[in-house]
Amino acid sequence: MRKLVAFNVRPDEVSFFHKYAEEKQIQIDLHSVALTPENMNLIDGYDGVSLLTSPVTREVLTGIKAAGIKYVATRSVGYDNIDLEAAKELGIHVSNAEYSPGSVAEFALMLILMSLRKTRAILRNSDLQDYTITGLHGRELKDTTVGVIGAGKIGATLIKYLSGFGCEILAYDPYENEEVKKYATYVSFDELVQRADVISLHLLLREETQHILNKKAFAKMKDGVILVNCARGELVDSEALIEALESGKVRAAALDVVEGDQPFFNKDKRLAPLPNRNMALLASFPNVTITPHIAFYTLGAVSEMVTCALDSLDEFYKTGKARKQII
Numbered sequence: 001m002r003k004l005v006a007f008n009v010r011p012d013e014v015s016f017f018h019k020y021a022e023e024k025q026i027q028i029d030l031h032s033v034a035l036t037p038e039n040m041n042l043i044d045g046y047d048g049v050s051l052l053t054s055p056v057t058r059e060v061l062t063g064i065k066a067a068g069i070k071y072v073a074t075r076s077v078g079y080d081n082i083d084l085e086a087a088k089e090l091g092i093h094v095s096n097a098e099y100s101p102g103s104v105a106e107f108a109l110m111l112i113l114m115s116l117r118k119t120r121a122i123l124r125n126s127d128l129q130d131y132t133i134t135g136l137h138g139r140e141l142k143d144t145t146v147g148v149i150g151a152g153k154i155g156a157t158l159i160k161y162l163s164g165f166g167c168e169i170l171a172y173d174p175y176e177n178e179e180v181k182k183y184a185t186y187v188s189f190d191e192l193v194q195r196a197d198v199i200s201l202h203l204l205l206r207e208e209t210q211h212i213l214n215k216k217a218f219a220k221m222k223d224g225v226i227l228v229n230c231a232r233g234e235l236v237d238s239e240a241l242i243e244a245l246e247s248g249k250v251r252a253a254a255l256d257v258v259e260g261d262q263p264f265f266n267k268d269k270r271l272a273p274l275p276n277r278n279m280a281l282l283a284s285f286p287n288v289t290i291t292p293h294i295a296f297y298t299l300g301a302v303s304e305m306v307t308c309a310l311d312s313l314d315e316f317y318k319t320g321k322a323r324k325q326i327i
């Protein structure tokens with residue numbers, strides 16, 4: 001019988017793993033912890049490994065190879081946590097996941113609307129029984145130009161949803177797509193950052209996209225721009241964003257991810273000092289909404305991300321190739 005092992009498993013994923021194991025008659029053992037150089041013994045005797053967001057370094061990959069495992073499937077779309085160069089050198093195949101792009105697109109749309117309507121301040125005031133409205137006027141989406149950076153599956157879905165609101169939509173992506181062209185105009189990166197009233201990020205984190213929104217990019221933006229990031233925190237230079245918020249260049253930011261969030265997002269840190277000063281500063285702005293990397297989190301998406309990763313391991317095992325193979 002084939003044996004798979006999964007790490008970083010949340011309680012809400014467990015039933016989907018069990019269902020898959022039963023349907024396919026395979027053994028899948030689950031761990032809530034991350035796979036690290038210290039617990040490599042947990043992968044002995046398995047045919048494939050599934051993980052989620054924890055660092056898959058050269059050291060971890062060397063341990064995976066030493067255990068005779070050739071297949072790693074992440075349950076996320078993003079794979080910036082995996083050292084792909086090392087995996088390639090070590091002959092380890094890696095796949096990413098696909099799940100409903102609407103999960104993230106809807107959340108991004110919600111954050112855009114919340115930012116335009118100053119919802120964080122409204123809710124804070126209401127909690128304090130301050131029911132005044134002066135200063136809390138918003139803007140309608142139809143009166144804005146929205147720039148979507150990264151028009152892959154999630155970005156394209158957001159663009160389609162936005163098309164119902166009557167706003168002008170700009171897209172930046174090196175790969176153009178006919179479906180996107182129905183609703184948006186492809187423009188250069190510079191044109192998008194110069195013209196957009198709202199910017200939403202939907203691209204993968206790579207060496208060339210790290211800090212794609214840096215000091216130079218913020219300087220080009222319109223005064224009073226709104227920024228939404230549901231992709232990866234490292235796409236935005238936090239210090240440049242803080243300066244842009246202080247100067248009023250950025251009117252509001254809604255961040256489902258923040259640079260360096262990995263060690264504490266999805267964990268209860270109420271009693272601990274936040275080990276990220278920029279994040280603490282960002283959280284102190286009344287016009288910044290921070291959510292804990294939760295945009296993907298719908299019941300449907302969780303089921304799909306587990307199934308997709310396990311399907312990839314199954315395909316790798318049977319054919320040596322998987323539909324969502326990265327390398």
Ligand code: COI
Nearest residue numbers: 053075076077078231296
């Ligand atoms: C992804 O799929 O890349 C995400 O950001 C969500 C995941 C971390 C659960």
